[in-house]
Amino acid sequence: MKAFERVSLGIFPTPVHRLHNISRLLGTQVDVKRDDLTGLGLGGNKVRKLEYLLADAKAQGAQVVFTTGGAQSNHAMLTAAAAKKLGMTPILILKKRGVTARQGNQLLEHLMGTDVRFMDTDDYADIYAEMDRVGREMGVPYYKIPCGGSNALGTLGYVDCVREIAQQGLAYDHIICAEGSGGTMAGLALGAKLHMPGARVTGMMVDNDPFDQITVDLMRGAAQLLGADVQVSRDDFDLRDLCGPGYAIPSEEGNAAVALMAAQEGIFLDPVYTGKAFAGLVAMAKEGAFRPDDRVLFLHSGGAGGLFAVGV
Ligand SMILES: *Cc1c(COP(=O)(O)O)cnc(C)c1O
Numbered sequence: 001m002k003a004f005e006r007v008s009l010g011i012f013p014t015p016v017h018r019l020h021n022i023s024r025l026l027g028t029q030v031d032v033k034r035d036d037l038t039g040l041g042l043g044g045n046k047v048r049k050l051e052y053l054l055a056d057a058k059a060q061g062a063q064v065v066f067t068t069g070g071a072q073s074n075h076a077m078l079t080a081a082a083a084k085k086l087g088m089t090p091i092l093i094l095k096k097r098g099v100t101a102r103q104g105n106q107l108l109e110h111l112m113g114t115d116v117r118f119m120d121t122d123d124y125a126d127i128y129a130e131m132d133r134v135g136r137e138m139g140v141p142y143y144k145i146p147c148g149g150s151n152a153l154g155t156l157g158y159v160d161c162v163r164e165i166a167q168q169g170l171a172y173d174h175i176i177c178a179e180g181s182g183g184t185m186a187g188l189a190l191g192a193k194l195h196m197p198g199a200r201v202t203g204m205m206v207d208n209d210p211f212d213q214i215t216v217d218l219m220r221g222a223a224q225l226l227g228a229d230v231q232v233s234r235d236d237f238d239l240r241d242l243c244g245p246g247y248a249i250p251s252e253e254g255n256a257a258v259a260l261m262a263a264q265e266g267i268f269l270d271p272v273y274t275g276k277a278f279a280g281l282v283a284m285a286k287e288g289a290f291r292p293d294d295r296v297l298f299l300h301s302g303g304a305g306g307l308f309a310v311g312v
Pocket residue numbers: 044045046074075148150178179180181182183184185270273274301302303304
């Protein structure tokens with residue numbers, strides 16, 4: 001398969017360990033992949049994607065890196081951290097809806113001296129057009145990273161993650177993650193197909209987008225980049241709706257899952273992504289979706305910044 005350039009931003013491999021108390025409570029062996037410990041900023045899943053995306057930006061000679069997301073986007077904060085580390089100038093053009101106060105990721109962006117702008121729109125197309133306008137006006141080479149870093153190139157980061165887990169000598173029957181823009185889930189699903197064929201990947205949707213199509217498209221795009229000889233389809237993964245009252249709006253079951261993980265394991269999830277995703281795992285266990293000897297892996301994808309802004 002084809003290999004792509006990466007810049008080194010994080011600390012890999014991230015650890016995997018058993019959640020002993022949770023496993024006992026749920027009657028299922030549950031391990032956690034600690035991608036909250038990826039080693040840049042407060043950690044999180046975007047670091048794996050950014051290693052590919054910023055290598056591409058660098059190869060294209062970009063001086064400015066644009067990205068977008070919600071007002072408390074973990075992805076935007078980590079893009080700023082990564083771009084700064086590599087000597088490029090990040091400009092974040094974020095959606096205005098949500099917590100724009102200097103809390104959580106906004107505080108971290110302020111500490112990094114980041115150029116953060118808000119746009120009062122619900123359409124990312126407006127924001128990408130604004131990036132082009134600002135970039136052309138600056139007259140320097142610039143690079144646009146889509147919301148969540150979820151394009152085919154960014155998705156490769158989570159194909160690697162499954163290979164990394166296999167190289168750690170581990171195999172699972174279920175891999176469970178949050179799905180917000182799709183790249184993480186698509187990468188895990190393609191990675192499982194290539195490197196851990198026995199694993200079924202379930203994405204816990206925390207937004208209302210058409211993730212069945214988004215996931216298939218990203219999987220296909222990533223497989224094409226790799227030149228991997230695989231047939232990708234909607235049957236390759238499962239989805240479950242955990243969005244509740246809306247994207248970035250905490251849900252009761254999500255908050256309960258954040259509290260459960262904190263009280264049982266001393267690990268902090270977040271209300272926007274990982275709390276809702278873990279609530280989905282708990283619901284599956286309660287419904288008997290796991291057989292007694294199934295090995296279940298939960299991807300902790302980070303999100304600490306949001307915990308301190310959005311609250312539970
Ligand atoms: C972005 C994010 C996700 C979702 O990943 P996608 O690739 O956007 O679907 C999950 N957890 C956290 C903490 C995130 O910041």
